[in-house]
Amino acid sequence: MDRIDTIVEMAINYTRTVLRTAPEHFNVARSGLERLRTDLMREVPEHPALERLRSFLDEIAPYEIEGSLH
Helix, strand or coil, rough: CCCCCCCHHHHHHHHHHHHHHCHHHHHHHHHHHHHHHHHHHHHHHHHHHHHHHHHHHHHHHHHHHCCCCH
C-alpha cells in the first residue's frame, strides 16, 4: 500500500463515519472525495486507488442528504 492508497482509504473511512454519525455533513465529506478524485485523475490517472474511490462514490450516491451543509 502506497501513500495514495492510504489517503484514499482514510478519506473513505472518514466519509463512512460522517454518514453514520453526522449525516447532516455528508455532502461536505462527499465534496471532499470528489475533489480528491479530480486530483487523482489529473495527477495519477492509472493508480488503482482511483478505481476504489470511484466505486465508493457510486456506492454512496443514493445517500445524498437534502439540506446538508454543502
